[in-house]
Amino acid sequence: MTATALRHELLQSYAFVARNFNLTKRYWGWELVWLSYSTASSLAVTFIAAGASEVTGQTGIDVKHFTLYLLLGTLIWHFMSIMFTFVSEVIAWERWEGTIEYTLMAPVHRWVHLIGQTLYAVIYSFISTLIIGTIMALFFEINLADANFLSALVVLMAGSISLIGIGIFASILPLLYPERGAQMTHIIQAAFLLVSGVYYPISVLPDWLEVAARISPVTYVLDGIRAAIMDNAPLSDMGQYVMPLLILGAITLPMGVWAFGQAEHYAKRTGKLKRVG
Amino acid sequence: MNAQPEIRGKQDDQNALIVSDITKIFHIHKQPLWRRVLRRPSTPNNNQRQPVTAVNHASFEIKRGEIFGVLGPNGSGKSTLIRVISTLLIADTGTVTVFGLDHIKHEMDVKNMISRVSVDAAFFKKLSPLENLLYGARLYGVTGREAERKAYEILGRLGLDKSTYRQPMEEMSRGMQQKVAIARAFLTSPILLLLDEPTTGLDPRSKREVRAFVEELRDSHDATILITTHDMEEADVLCDRIAIMDKGTIVALDTPEGLKSRLPTNGYKPTLEDVFMDLTGNVLVDKDTLEEPELHLN
Numbered sequence: 212m213t214a215t216a217l218r219h220e221l222l223q224s225y226a227f228v229a230r231n232f233n234l235t236k237r238y239w240g241w242e243l244v245w246l247s248y249s250t251a252s253s254l255a256v257t258f259i260a261a262g263a264s265e266v267t268g269q270t271g272i273d274v275k276h277f278t279l280y281l282l283l284g285t286l287i288w289h290f291m292s293i294m295f296t297f298v299s300e301v302i303a304w305e306r307w308e309g310t311i312e313y314t315l316m317a318p319v320h321r322w323v324h325l326i327g328q329t330l331y332a333v334i335y336s337f338i339s340t341l342i343i344g345t346i347m348a349l350f351f352e353i354n355l356a357d358a359n360f361l362s363a364l365v366v367l368m369a370g371s372i373s374l375i376g377i378g379i380f381a382s383i384l385p386l387l388y389p390e391r392g393a394q395m396t397h398i399i400q401a402a403f404l405l406v407s408g409v410y411y412p413i414s415v416l417p418d419w420l421e422v423a424a425r426i427s428p429v430t431y432v433l434d435g436i437r438a439a440i441m442d443n444a445p446l447s448d449m450g451q452y453v454m455p456l457l458i459l460g461a462i463t464l465p466m467g468v469w470a471f472g473q474a475e476h477y478a479k480r481t482g483k484l485k486r487v488g
Numbered sequence: 489m490n491a492q493p494e495i496r497g498k499q500d501d502q503n504a505l506i507v508s509d510i511t512k513i514f515h516i517h518k519q520p521l522w523r524r525v526l527r528r529p530s531t532p533n534n535n536q537r538q539p540v541t542a543v544n545h546a547s548f549e550i551k552r553g554e555i556f557g558v559l560g561p562n563g564s565g566k567s568t569l570i571r572v573i574s575t576l577l578i579a580d581t582g583t584v585t586v587f588g589l590d591h592i593k594h595e596m597d598v599k600n601m602i603s604r605v606s607v608d609a610a611f612f613k614k615l616s617p618l619e620n621l622l623y624g625a626r627l628y629g630v631t632g633r634e635a636e637r638k639a640y641e642i643l644g645r646l647g648l649d650k651s652t653y654r655q656p657m658e659e660m661s662r663g664m665q666q667k668v669a670i671a672r673a674f675l676t677s678p679i680l681l682l683l684d685e686p687t688t689g690l691d692p693r694s695k696r697e698v699r700a701f702v703e704e705l706r707d708s709h710d711a712t713i714l715i716t717t718h719d720m721e722e723a724d725v726l727c728d729r730i731a732i733m734d735k736g737t738i739v740a741l742d743t744p745e746g747l748k749s750r751l752p753t754n755g756y757k758p759t760l761e762d763v764f765m766d767l768t769g770n771v772l773v774d775k776d777t778l779e780e781p782e783l784h785l786n
C-alpha cells in the first residue's frame with residue numbers, strides 16, 4: 212500500500228470518527244441520560260458489597276475486597292458493553308437515519324469503515340468509563356496500592372480485539388433483518404452479561420452456562436483485570452488470560468469482517484438495504 | 489472538479505455509461521425465514537415466492553455530457569435501475585460499464601466516479617448540513633477544509649441561507665434538504681451523476697432552481713447525468729434523450745422530439761404524456777401518489 216493510499220484510507224476512517232463525534236455532540240442530552248443511568252446502576256451494584264454484612268448477618272465478610280470486585284465488574288462491563296454496542300450498531304444507526312445507501316455506495320473499503328467505527332467506539336467507551344470510575348471513587352474507599360495497571364491494560368486491549376470481532380458479527384443482523392436485527396444484537400449482549408461473571412464467579416453458574424462462559428472473551432478480561440488490580444499480578448502472569456483472548460480474536464475478527472462482506476452481498480442481491488424512493 | 493483526469497482524458501470518445509441487459513427480480517416472502525424453514529413440506533404452500541420483475545432486460549448507452557432521462561410511472565423500476573448502477577443492488581443478469589470500467593470488477597473506481605441523489609434526502613437529521621457534507625466528502629477522500637470551502641460555494645450557488653448551514657437538518661424544509669443532497673452529490677466531483685427524481689415533492693420554484701443547476705452542471709463541469717422522473721414536462725425540457733419505462737421494461741428510447749414525432753399531429757402537438765399513453769395504454773401516475781408504502785421486509 213502506498214503512502215497516498217494509506218492517507219486516503221485514514222481520512223476515510225476519520226470520516227466515521229468525526230461523524231460519530233458530531234452525533235454524540237448533537238445528542239448530548241441523551242448522552243447525559245445514559246451517563247447518569249450507567250453511573251447510578253454501577254453505584255447501585257457496588258453498594259451491594261457495602262450492605263453484604265447487614266444483609267447476610269455475617270461479620271467476616273471482607274467488604275473492601277468485595278467492593279473492589281463489584282466495582283471492577285461494573286466498570287469493565289460498562290466499557291465492554293458500550294464498545295460492543297457501538298460496533299454492532301454500525302449498520303443499525305444508518306438504518307435509523309436512512310443514510311445506509313449513501314454510506315455503502317461510497318468508495319470505502321469495508322475494513323476502513325469498520326476501523327473508523329471501532330476507533331470511535333473505543334475512545335467513547337474509554338472516556339465514559341473513566342467518568343463513571345471517577346464518580347465512583349468519590350463514593351467508595353478504594354485501595355489501589357496492589358494494582359498493576361499495565362497488566363490490566365494489556366488484558367483489556369486483547370479482550371477488545373475479540374469482542375470487536377463478535378460485535379462485527381452482530382452488526383450483520385440489521386443487514387439481514389431490517390426490522391428485528393438491532394433487537395437481536397441486544398440479546399447477544401444480554402447473554403454476555405449473564406455468562407461472563409461480571410458480578411460473580413462463573414463457578415456459580417449451572418454447568419452448561421459455565422461452558423458458555425469459557426468462550427466469552429469478557430470472562431477472561433474480567434479475570435485478568437481482577438487479578439491485575441486486586442492481586443497485583445505481573446504482566447508475566449497475564450498469559451493465561453491474554454492467550455485465549457488473542458486466539459478468540461484471531462478467529463472472530465477475520466470471520467466477522469468476512470461475514471460482514473457476505474451479508475452485504477446478500478443484502479444487495481435481495482434488496483434488503485432499502486427499497487423506498 | 490477533476491477527480492479522475494486520467495480516466496476522463498483517456499476515454500474521451502467513450503460512452504459514459506453502458507447498461508447492458510440488466511434484469512432485477514425481487515422475491516418477496518409472505519412469511520419470515522424461520523417459519524419457512526419450520527414449515528413441513530406436506531403443508532400447502534401458500535408462502536411461495538412472489539417474484540417482482542423490477543427491471544426487465546434494460547439496455548442503453550449514455551454519451552458523455554448527455555442528460556439522459558428515464559421517464560416512467562411509480563413502480564416502473566427507475567430506482568431499481570439506478571441502484572443497480574450505483575452498486576447498491578446486484579443485478580440478476582447483465583452488466584454496467586462506467587467510463588469503460590465494469591462496475592463490479594472495478595467497484596471502487598466506479599464508486600469514485602458516481603454520485604446519486606435520491607428522492608428522499610437521506611441525512612443524519614440531527615447533524616447540520618455542513619457536518620453531513622463533510623462526512624460525505626471525507627468518504628470520497630476530500631479533506632475537511634476543501635469540502636467546507638466547496639460546500640459554502642455550492643450551497644450559496646443553490647441559494648441556501650447561510651444561517652442554516654450549522655443548524656440540524658431536521659429543521660429544514662424538504663426543498664432545502666434536497667438542495668443539500670444535490671450539494672453532497674456534487675461535492676465529490678462525480679463525472680456521472682445519478683439523479684433519482686430529484687425534483688419530486690419540491691415546490692415549483694425549487695424545481696426550477698434544481699433544473700437550472702442540473703443544466704449548469706452539465707455545461708460547466710462536464711458531468712454526465714442520468715435523471716429519472718415521472719414529470720413529462722421536466723423530461724421534455726431537460727433531457728437530450730429519454731427512455732420510457734413501464735413495468736420494468738424500456739418501451740421506447742429517443743430524443744423528446746423523436747418520441748413525439750411518432751404520433752400523428754392531428755392539429756395539436758402531442759406531449760410525452762400522449763406518447764406514454766400510446767405506448768402503454770396507461771397514464772403516468774399523478775405526482776401526489778408517489779410515496780410508496782413502507783414495506784416490511786424479509
Ligand SMILES: Nc1ncnc2c1ncn2[C@@H]1O[C@H](COP(=O)(O)OP(=O)(O)O)[C@@H](O)[C@H]1O
Binds near residue numbers: 482
Ligand atoms: N428492495 C426491494 N425489495 C422488493 N421489491 C422491490 C424493492 N425495490 C423495488 N421493489 C419493487 O420493484 C418495483 C419497481 O420499483 P422501483 O424501482 O422503486 O420503481 P420506481 O422508482 O420507478 O418507482 C416495484 O414493484 C417495487 O415494489
Ligand SMILES: [Mg+2]
Binds near residue numbers: 488563607684
Ligand atoms: Mg423511485
